[in-house]
Amino acid sequence: MSTKLLLLEDDLLFGESITDVLEEEGFEVCLCRNGQEALDETYKNHFDLYLLDINVPLIDGLSLLKELRRANDTTPTIYLTSYQEIETLSQAFEIGADDYLKKPFNTNELLVRIHALLRRTKGKARHCFGDLCLDDLHKCVLRGGKEIPFSLKEYQLMALFIRNAGEIVTKEMIMDTLWNPSEMISDGAIRVYINRLKQEIGSESIVNIRGVGYRLVS
Template sequence: MTTKSKILLVEDDLSMGFLLSEYLEENGFDVKLCRDGESGLSTFRRGHFDLCILDVMMPRMDGFMLAQALRSECASIPFLFLTARSLKDDKLKGFSLGADDYITKPFDEDELLCRINVLLRRQIPVAIPASPQRFTIGSYAFDYSRQELSWQHETWRLTETEAEVLRLLCLNQNQILRREDAVEAIYGKKDYFLGRSFDVFISKLRKLLQHDPTISIDNVFRVGFILNVSD
């Protein structure tokens, strides 16, 4: 018997919430619906979920605040925003919080289902013996399997996407990592806003790596980035 994937849906529009819950359950998912951010966080803490779908405009705790709380509870939980807000700044903020996708209303249910399945497939462990899990970056140590970056006596826990971006940079150290190739490898598709979110993760990694002057993540205009580590 196949275990159903569990989805936490936090949506303050109950009509939308019930319709979407019913659609997802008809397609084989176990869905828990909450109508505000606080109840969503409480429900998340009481159970195990494979994916979270968050509305942005909610009372008491909005989707962005909830996303930050979820990331502090579980750095690896995938989540996507489902919202009527389509402004570029909102999308970039969502991705900077570690969102795996951002879908605006109204949306096509089949497209949403496809995106959910892509995110869930990424959670399935795949053994790739040839791909290293630990990297040395100048005076830093990066453990991809634990999503940890260490320098001297400090250790930072990265989000899943941050760890994936840094892994790709490490695998291409001192070579160009094309932005569109990286976005496709991480998200399974090419998309302008996902490309911009990739830039946000690069900025975060630059700040974390700033303690070692031999390390730089250099921009290659309209192409991508290079993780340069000098001797």
């Protein structure tokens, strides 16, 4: 299974050159030229690592990562930026960045940092509750060691439940995780995904907290 990276870079020539380097290293790369495009891609695909510029159109790199972290997306993130101000870099780490490189940089150093971060996060990549295990590295959910065939949104919802096992997962948390903030979502749409999870893990495993949300129980 190839390691998939999202690269947010509005300079097309620079972005394509970095993409070439990463693909030669064996990574699968999705190059996005603005923050909205990158956000949309995170709703459609699983990524193992984000490489983000800060000063990009539509949604800047800081706001993008803030939105992703708010939706419980813990994908490792490296900023590739020309910003020198310590205040901006500090804000990046406060939001949830794992590392940064100042432009211009040596591509070999970029590869070293990517591999180091992926190794570091690999050991933290599995969260288990009962016989359910969330594998963040491979973006899948296992039951008794066997992968459950979830769609992307089903995986994201199951991941939300496992990370908050035993706690109430509100409808607002579910909407923030599964859908773009601009989309209008009904309770019925949420129930469709809840019922799909129940089909796989047992209807008794997810309890309805009337008017509030749901809870994953053992």
